[in-house]
Amino acid sequence: MLKKIASVALVAAVSFTSTFAADKINGAGASFPAPLYYDWAYNYKKDTKNSVNYQSIGSGGGIKQITKRIVDFGASDKPLKTKDLAKAKLLQFPAVIGSIVIAFNIQGIADETLKLQNSVVADIFAGKITKWNDPAIAADNKGLKLPNQEIIVVHRSDGSGTTYNFTYYLSGSSQNWKNNYGTGKAVDWACGIGGKGNEGVANLVKQTPYSIGYIENAYKDKNNLSAAVLKTASGKWVVANEENFKAAAKYASWTKEDNFYAMLALQPGDTSYPIVAATFILLPKEKQAMNKKVTEFYDYAFKTGDASAKELGYIALPEDTKKMIREYWAANIK
Numbered sequence: 001m002l003k004k005i006a007s008v009a010l011v012a013a014v015s016f017t018s019t020f021a022a023d024k025i026n027g028a029g030a031s032f033p034a035p036l037y038y039d040w041a042y043n044y045k046k047d048t049k050n051s052v053n054y055q056s057i058g059s060g061g062g063i064k065q066i067t068k069r070i071v072d073f074g075a076s077d078k079p080l081k082t083k084d085l086a087k088a089k090l091l092q093f094p095a096v097i098g099s100i101v102i103a104f105n106i107q108g109i110a111d112e113t114l115k116l117q118n119s120v121v122a123d124i125f126a127g128k129i130t131k132w133n134d135p136a137i138a139a140d141n142k143g144l145k146l147p148n149q150e151i152i153v154v155h156r157s158d159g160s161g162t163t164y165n166f167t168y169y170l171s172g173s174s175q176n177w178k179n180n181y182g183t184g185k186a187v188d189w190a191c192g193i194g195g196k197g198n199e200g201v202a203n204l205v206k207q208t209p210y211s212i213g214y215i216e217n218a219y220k221d222k223n224n225l226s227a228a229v230l231k232t233a234s235g236k237w238v239v240a241n242e243e244n245f246k247a248a249a250k251y252a253s254w255t256k257e258d259n260f261y262a263m264l265a266l267q268p269g270d271t272s273y274p275i276v277a278a279t280f281i282l283l284p285k286e287k288q289a290m291n292k293k294v295t296e297f298y299d300y301a302f303k304t305g306d307a308s309a310k311e312l313g314y315i316a317l318p319e320d321t322k323k324m325i326r327e328y329w330a331a332n333i334k
Contacts, residue, residue: 029062060159
């Protein structure tokens with residue numbers, strides 16, 4: 001599967017500076033769902049002969065390119081509010097649900113063993129906690145041999161919906177973070193090194209001893225990284241797994257009237273993983289013919305792509321949400 005995804009990714013990475021072929025759909029944006037979009041595109045080409053080229057450039061880039069009408073669809077993990085969609089003359093719908101994990105690289109500490117309070121994660125990324133054996137970390141990890149080493153923070157260097165959802169979670173976990181950094185696709189990081197895309201952050205964490213970073217779960221699995229155990233909004237420890245992602249995702253409250261705007265981090269429930277997020281597709285209202293082609297692709301993915309989503313660590317949209325999206329398409333694309 002990963003070999004197949006890599007081959008499609010090479011196609012998806014082709015520059016958009018050349019003239020697009022008339023029989024192709026071209027999209028760009030979030031790296032968060034990119035492994036799944038590559039897989040869906042591969043299968044769509046195999047089954048229908050139609051091509052979907054997707055470029056993983058980050059949510060900020062995706063919003064810019066669709067706003068300028070450079071691509072046929074944009075992809076963003078940061079949902080746009082109705083007033084912003086109206087200003088840019090865009091439609092919006094979710095495509096899949098994923099999760100953001102806190103990946104770390106400490107020799108001798110295995111996956112799903114390091115416990116980090118949500119407030120501790122915020123303090124690490126704010127530069128307030130700088131050593132792995134800090135008392136705030138050690139208090140929850142008495143059985144682990146924490147090294148007396150500097151923590152190397154890895155964050156995104158580009159405008160990112162993953163960053164938007166991660167900083168939304170940090171703002172809900174720490175008043176200090178909320179007051180000094182807030183929520184955004186890009187923030188003024190207190191410390192650390194930057195990587196472009198989820199790919200870049202995952203690679204830096206993998207290559208850098210004593211590092212920590214935030215990435216979409218699919219990139220954790222693909223790179224054989226370790227992830228921290230976090231706390232639910234109700235204060236229970238939870239590992240990053242499908243069951244706990246689904247527990248949070250079930251609280252999603254979608255409405256067509258709000259163009260499916262929703263934030264899914266820090267949902268209630270004792271098993272709800274705290275950093276779950278949907279990823280969204282943006283379409284230009286006026287390009288009706290192309291919008292039909294784009295939605296035919298996503299309709300195909302909704303009908304046939306749930307197994308791929310599960311295999312790659314994502315959560316497929318519930319069937320009632322897919323039905324609502326199809327109603328939204330019918331009302332807005334003629």
